[in-house]
Amino acid sequence: MGSSNCSVCGDGLISGSMIEEKDICMDCLLKEQKAISKLGIGDLSHVPGVFTLTNSQRRLLISVYKRHLLTMGTVQRHRFMPEHLKKVEWDPKDETVNVYFSNIWWHYTNDHEWY
Numbered sequence: 398m399g400s401s402n403c404s405v406c407g408d409g410l411i412s413g414s415m416i417e418e419k420d421i422c423m424d425c426l427l428k429e430q431k432a433i434s435k436l437g438i439g440d441l442s443h444v445p446g447v448f449t450l451t452n453s454q455r456r457l458l459i460s461v462y463k464r465h466l467l468t469m470g471t472v473q474r475h476r477f478m479p480e481h482l483k484k485v486e487w488d489p490k491d492e493t494v495n496v497y498f499s500n501i502w503w504h505y506t507n508d509h510e511w512y
């Protein structure tokens with residue numbers, strides 16, 4: 398396990414307030430989840446490729462992206478927030494929306510999964 402302080406607000410994590418393996422207190426986790434659930438395509442308008450996607454591809458992107466972020470721990474998630482998104486593009490061969498970060502990229506599928 399990591400530190401015994403919340404990685405967002407720095408509060409000490411008392412027993413029961415810590416989410417396992419996430420190093421975040423319940424208050425900050427709820428705040429983060431709320432912020433993520435509010436993400437929309439407007440938050441990705443700076444990302445090259447977003448406006449080459451069709452409307453339904455864009456909806457797929459935002460919906461899978463939010464689910465994907467919510468599965469990450471807090472520390473990891475901060476590396477994959479919209480400001481770190483380098484490029485998105487439709488992959489006609491796999492029929493996925495591909496999302497690119499600095500060192501890694503994923504396929505987002507029509508089944509709302511990623512690989």
Ligand SMILES: [Zn+2]
Nearest residue numbers: 403406422425
């Ligand atoms: Zn906190």
